[in-house]
Each structure stands twice: as structure tokens, then as C-alpha cells.
Amino acid sequence: MLTELSIRNFAIIDEIRLTFHDGLTVLSGETGAGKSIIIDAVQLLAGGRASVEFVRHGQEKAEIEGLFIIDYHNHPIYAVGKQFGVEIQDGQIVLQRIITSSGKSICRVNGKLVTLAILKEFGKTLIDIHSQHETQSLMVPDNHIDLLDLYNQDKINQVKEEYSYLFNKYQNLKKRYKELSENEQEMAHRLDLLEFQFKEIEQANLLPDEDEKLEKERHQLANFERLYKGVQDAYFALNGERKGIEWLNIAQQSLQDITSYDDSIQEKAEELSNYYFLIEEISMELRNFNESMEYDPNRLNDVEARLNEISRLKKKYGSTVNEILQYMGSIEEEIEQIKNKDSHLIKLADQIKELEQDVYLEAKQLHDLRKKAAKSLIGEVHKELTGLYLEKTTFSISFEPEIHHLSELENDKTVNLHKNGFDHVKFLISTNLGEPLKELNKVASGGELSRIMLVLKKIFAKHQGVTSVIFDEVDTGVSGRVAQAIAEKIYQISKESQVLCITHLPQVAAMADTHNLIVKEEHNNRTKTTVSELSLDDQINEISRMMTGTKLTNTAKEHGKELLDLASEFKKQML
Template sequence: MLTELSIRDFAIIDQISITFHEGLTVLTGETGAGKSIIIDAVQLLAGGRGSVEFVRHGSKKAEIEGLFILEGKNHPIYQVGKNFGIEISDDQVVLERTITANGKSICRVNSKLVTLGILREFGKTLIDIHSQHETQSLMDPESHLELLDLYDPEAMKQTKTEYSDLYDRLGTLKARYKDLSENEQEMAHRLDLLEFQLKELEQANLEPNEDEVLEEERSSLANFEKIYTALQDAYNALYGEQKGLEWVNSARNALDMSSDYDAFIKEKSEEISNHYYALEELTYSLRNYSESQHYNPERLNEVEARLNEINRLKKKYGPTVNDILDYMAKIEEEIEEITNKDSHLAKLADQIEEVEKDAYLEAQQLHDIRVKNAKALEAEIKNELKDLYLEKATFSISFQHITDNDLEVNQREKLHKNGFDKIRFLISTNAGEPLKDLHKVASGGELSRIMLALKKIFAKHQGVTSVIFDEVDTGVSGRVAQAIAEKIYQLSSSSQVLCITHLPQVAAMADTHKLIEKAESNNRTSTKVEELTSKEQVVELSRMITGTQLTETAKEHAKELLELAVTFKSIN
């Protein structure tokens, strides 16, 4: 869960540090106090899109840092860390995001610099932010398949991976078939280019690792004098009268004379003898290698010329000789493919048909899993909506009907990156009314309740670490507001929940209540966060009920809300 959040020079926030706890934390305050700005900061911490507009006026950079405490070693974040080579120790993850005034974004995970994409991978595993904008995404049928797949991702993980591999391979084969079958003139130009390149590379007569061998030879030839001198000096230091070998031999003889009288001397005598013979062999090797050295300026010129030719080819075909040879093998294959285009097109067509059949089989398995999940999800959503006073609502997941004949004729067109399924969420909110698309029948308040039901279900199935709600209770009141409050609290029993709200019913359910206020100092506006005591919470709830003017009735109502919340918590 998110335990510490530090924000500096972000929008109207000068500097704040907020401690969060388990359960439900509610953030309230006047409009414009900075509640949503805090959520914006968390969203950036999770890899959201940044902007220089977030940097506080007059500051060089905005900084956000969040500490997450993990529960158990089975959290998926450990696998994410392993994938990107980031160590996670002490069950803690620290995400950092800096946005400079000139627009640069700097991301860190556990103090290690990462890309924004990597930060996003960590963020989506730790934080699930739900805003009014996300509620509106329910209106788009294109998002419905993704939502269904979130219901039980483990059940379809392997099948989805296998399908994705086949789909990517299918796309590659189709692209190659298209390249070969279309644009004869372009293909002829391509063949001319490849034949020219192949001829140039064949004439070069390259050998594997030739550049490395020549570089080593050039170094030896260019530094002949230094090498020869080093060999001679080393040899002369070891061989001859009063030189190294002679002194080692003297030491060996001295020990050998007394080796029969002392075990230690005998052991060391044998050791020094071994070293002596090894040095002697080394000395002869130095002498022989030195005698084999001959300065050859002509060979040096040949090597230089050959390396110049290889470097010229490297600029065109690859960074190393081995890379150039790999490229040469590829263009030989492509030339053969273009020259014998018809036979290759027939072979590609067979491969496409085979891979497409395999892909369809995997897509069918995905479909079967989705149908099973859809039925379970429909039943769960119906129960959740009943608790949210949509007891007459009927929710259904509709799969696009595809006949067997359609699949035989149009199989290619039916497959997409997620299989062949196209689904729509349908709902009827009143008894006797037909099922229709969400955007045709659902109001803002109904959409909020549907999304809340989905979030509660998905959080249970996915083990989400922290769920954040940003004013998703807009457009509801009365008993519906109370039902939403109860549902949000129930969700907090399995995940940490942070909730920005204007509803006193939701605020009363809080395990921790934080008040966001604006303050002015030195003609600058800033945001401050204060954790409320029980008495202060009564005052804040009263303000939320009546507005700025507090009345005794409002305070009594606030106390009653808190008492009802305590009663509800005790039985849930």
C-alpha cells in the first residue's frame, strides 16, 4: 500500500508530506483546494503523462516521491522488478518522478533511473486510479473486451500469450506475402540493389572475425620496437651469469643440500625446483618468440589497407565483420526469394493458412474462457448493483455473433490482436425494458455505480494494492450515496482505498479523514493537508452537509452518520 507521499513545487503545492494508512482514507475540502492535484501527483508517480504546467510557478522542477509497503512475497511487483533488473528489498518500493521547468521527465524506482514506460509498469501494478473520465470509458464498447479480460487474467494468461505469438507471426507472414506479391517495379529495383551489394561483399572475400584478427596484428606491427625491447629485456634479466635463473638455481641447490634433514626444507626445495623449471621454460619461450619477430613495414601497410576497406564496408553493412557476413547471408536469401517469387508465394500462402488455423484455435479458446468469465461477471455485477439500489437492473455481456460460414470465408478479417471476440456491455435499469448499450440508457450516476461494482470485483480478483477514487460519486445522493459509501468501504477491506469525495456519507465511512485546504503566504497560494480528529471530523461532515454555515442540526446529523458508519463496520 502507499504509506508516504511527498510532493514539492507541484501546481499550487509548495511542499507537503502525507502519511497514509490501511483501510479507507478520505480526502475532503473546498473546490479548488488541491484535492485532485494530489491525485494528479499520484497519477504521475504511476507513469502518467507529465507537463511543464505541473511545475509550480517560479520553481525549477516538481518532485513527487511515494513509498509503497508490500504484503507478502507473491505480489506481482517482484516479477516486474525481476524483469527490469531492479532489486526489491525489505518489502518496499519507492517511486520517484521529477518534471523540470523545461519539460524533462526523470523517473526512478528504488533510486535507479528508469524510463517512463518502466515506471508505468511498476505504477499499474501498485496503483489503480479511478476517475470520472474512466467512468466515461464505459461508454466506449472498444474498452469492454479489455475490462472483461481483467476479470480473471490468470485463467487466460497462457492462451493469450500463445495467441499473441501466433498473431504476430501471422502479421509478419502477411506483410512478407504482400511485399512479394505487389509492386513489380519496386521489387525489380530491390533485386538490383541486393545483387550489387552481394557482388561487393563477395569481392571483399571477408573471413569471420577478420577485423579483430587484423586489429591485433596491426597493433603488434605498429609497436614492433616496444615489443622486441620488452622481450629482450625480460630474457636478459632471467638468463646469463648473475641473472634471475642463476640466483633461483643457487637457492634451489642450497635447500636441496639439507632437504634430507628437515621436512619443511624438503617441501620448499621441491617447490622452488618446480618454479625454476617453469622459469627456465618461460625464458626459452621468450627467446624463441623474440627471434621470430621481424619488422615488416610492407605487411603493416597491407593490414592498414585491408582494415580501411573493412571499415568502409562496416559503414554500409554492419558494425563488425560477423554482422556484415550475417547481412550477406540475409540478402542471399532475399535474392533467392525474389528470383523464385512464385514458389515462395505459394509457400508463404501455405504457412499463412497453417498459422491462421492455429491462431483461430487459440482465439476459440480465448472465446470459451471469456464466455465462462462473462457469465460469472454478469452474476457478480448483478449482486453488486442490487446493493447499489439498481435491484431492477439487468446486466449482460453480448458477444458478436460469428457463424461458421463467416469464419470459413472471412477468417483473416475476423482475427484481431485479442482474438476474434467483439463484445458490448448491455444494461436495462428498469423492469420490462430491453437490454441496450450503456451509453443509450445509463445516466452519470448509474455509470458511476456500474464502474464501482466492476472495481470492487476486479480488486478482489486481481489483488490490487491501492485503489484511488477521484470524485466518482458525482451525481448521486440520498440512499444511493449511502450505498456507494458502504461499497467503497467494503472494497477497502481487501485493498487500501484513497477517496476524494464531496459526499458526507462516504466521508463518514473513513478510517482516516484528511482535510485539504488552501493557505496564502507572501502573496503565494499553497495547499496543506491535515488529518482530522474525531471532533474535527464532525465539523467537516457538518460543513459538507450544509455548506459554510454550521448548525447544531448539521452537527447532530454528522454524528448520526458517524454512528451509522461504526455500526456498518462492526457487521462487515
């Protein structure tokens, strides 16, 4: 969840630092106080589009920083961190965005500089912002198939992984077939290039690990004098009159003479004798090594020349000799394929035809699982819509193409495979009886759209893994029992994910676990925004103001307290 948010010199915000908690946090205040500015700041933190207009007048830069705490190790953010080389320790992620007055944008994740595109990848995994005027993931038809797969991910993921493996293999075979069958002139040029490369590597007569062995030999030759002297000094320190081995021999002989007087001495004498013979053996090896050493200045020149030749080949074909040899093997295979193109095309065609059937079978299995998931999801959506007084609304999921039997795939040449199978999924809605189903992004009524979005948010919140869901005045255009139903739905979403909600509805504010009041003030002839967390009495006053306007009456306060009591009763029922 988002635990801390720091904003400096952003629009009319001078400097504020907010601490957020689990559950539902409500932000309320007068129109123009700066509520949506805070959401704008969070949106920038998640990779949104920046503008120099966001930098507070007279300042050089605007700074936004957010601390997120992740409570479980399987959160998708860890995969994102690994993908982009960002280390995540103790489940903490810090996103930072700086907008300069010159229009530059600086992004950091856990202190590491990243591009805006990378920041967006982190942001969309942590934050989901929904407002009346912005299209979010649920509104984009291209995302619907992924959402449907999330809904039944335990069963679908395994089949999806197998399909992805087969589909990629299938695509690679088709690509290879196309390369071999098209453009004779390009293939001839390709063959010339490969034969030149193969010959160049072949003439080098490379041996496995040759570069490593030569580097080691060059190091020894370059330091021959120090190596020779060091081995010689070690040998002379051990051998000769009054030297190391002679003293060890005296010591072990002395102990051998007194072993009969003490049993413990026998053990020490044997141990020392073993060391004596071991060091004597090492001494002989040092002597042999020293005698075998012979300095050859020409050999060093030969090694340097060979390494230079290998270095030249590394720039073209691989970072090590082993990689170069591996590349040589691969181009030898490709040369053989090009020279025997016709037979390879026949072989590839057979492989493609055989694999195509397997890919279609996996795609059909994915399709069947999605159809079952769609049926269950439609039922759950209708149940939730009824609770928001949208019982006349119809929700449906379309599949294109609509496939029922495998034979349809074999006969229908228009079926195209893609990374998710052959399905193209869209969420459809009809808000009035007798009206045709339309795509979500074509539903006109803001109030109805808000409720539909809340239903889908509630259902997918537990599947998406997003840590913080932000609603920016999604309750606009509703009142009465619908407002109460929306408040309850937002609270239900907060049981799955942290929710930050800007609202003008007292019913939603009453559901808050934490209520923050945003106020615009004038100080030293400048306007600035401040945020404060409300006590229970202040919360009653704010909810009363939201119901009646600026003037507070005892009756309004009683209604405010009553609304809080009703919200408290609802929360107890949710436990």
C-alpha cells in the first residue's frame, strides 16, 4: 500500500507530507481546495504525463515521492523489479518524480534513475486511478482478455504457459520457413556472408577455453622474474644447513625419542612426522618447478599476437572463444540448410503442420476455460449490479470468433492465432431494458458508468494485485440510496486493496477508516493547500457540512453522527 506521500512545489501545494493507512481513506474539502491536485501528483508518480504548469510559480522544480509497502512476496512488483534491475528490500518501493521548470522529467525507483516508461511499469502495478474523465484499464477492450484470465487464473495460467511455449515455437518455425522460401537474392547474399564468417573462424583453429589459458600464460610470462625468484626463495628457506626442513627433522626426532614416557607425546610425534614428510615433498616439487622454468621472450610475443587475433574475432562473433565456437556451429547448420533449402522447406512444412494442430488444441482449451470463467463472471457482475440499483442493466462478454468445436477451427480460415490464443474478448453493457449491448467505453451516463466501474473494481481488486486503488469523484451525479450503495461498494473494495477516495458524498465520507480534510489557505500573499487528518468530532462536522453547506446546525450534526453510526454498523457486518 501507499504509506507516505511527499509533495513539494506542485501547483498550489507548497509542501505537504501525507501518511496513509490500510482500508478506506477519504479526502474531502471545498471545490478548488486542491483535492484533485493530490491525485494528479500520484498520477505523475505512476508515470502520468507531466507539464511545466505543475511546477509551483517561482520555483525551479516540483518533487513528488511515494513510499509503498508490499506485505506479500508473490506480488507482481517483484517481477517488475527483477526485469528492470531494481532491487526491492524489505518490501519497500520508493517512487520519485521531479518536474523542472524547463520541462525535464526525472524518474527514480528505489534511488535508481529510470525512464518514464519503466516508472509507468512500476506505477501500474502499484496504483490504479479511476476518475470520471479518465479511461483506465477496465475501459480498454484490449485489456479485457487479461482481466478475464485473471478471474480464473489458477486454471488458465497453466494452459496459457503451455500455449505460449507452443505458439512461440510455431511462430519461429513459420519465420524460418518464410526466410528460406522468400527472396533468392537475399539468401544468396546471406550464404556468402555465412561462408565468409565460417571460413574466418575455421582458419583461426580455435580451441575450447583457449583465451582463458592464454591469458593465464601471458600473466605468468609477464611476471616470470618474480615467480622464479619467489619459488627459489621458498625452496632455499626449506633446504640446506640450519634451514626449515632440518629444524623440522630435529623436532620430530626429539619427540620420537621421548614417546615411551608419555602417551600423548606419541600422537604429537606422529602428527609432526606427517608434516615433516609433507613439507619435504612440497620442497622437492618446488625444486622441480624451478628447474622446469625457462624464460622465452619470443613465447610472450606469440601469446600476445594470438590473443590479439582472438580479440579481433571476439568483436565480431562472441565475448569468449567458446561463444565464437558455438556461433560457428550455428552458422554451419544454417549454411547446410540454405544449400539444401528445398529439403529443409519440406521438413519445416511438415513440422509447422504438425505443431499447428497442437497450438490450436491449446488455444481451444483456453477458449473453453474462458467461456466458463465468463459465465461465472457475468453472474457475479449481475449480482453486484443489483446491489447498486442497476437491476435492469445487462452485462455480457463477447468472444470473436465464437468457437464451439475444433472442426470449426479447421474449416474457418479467418481464425488468427495471437499471444493469447484466438480469442478477442470484450466486456459489453446495456443499461436500459431493450437497448443493445455496447462496449464499456461507449456507455454514456456518468452515474451508471461509475457504478459499473465500481462493480468491476470490486470483483477484480483481489485478482489484480494492485496495492492502492484511487477514486477521484467517481460518485458524481448520484444521490440517495444509490449514494449509500456506492459508499458500501467502495468500502468493500477497501477490504481487498487500500482505497483513497476524493468525494463530495457524505455517505462515502462516513465509511472512511481515515478522513483527511483538504483546505486552501492564503499566506504571505500566496495560496497553498494543507491537509489534516480529522478527529471523530471534526469528522462529524465535515460530514454535516457536506450535507448542508457551510452553515452547521445541531440537526445537521445529529444527521452526521447518525450517518457515521450506520456506517459503523455496516462495517461490523463485514467482519
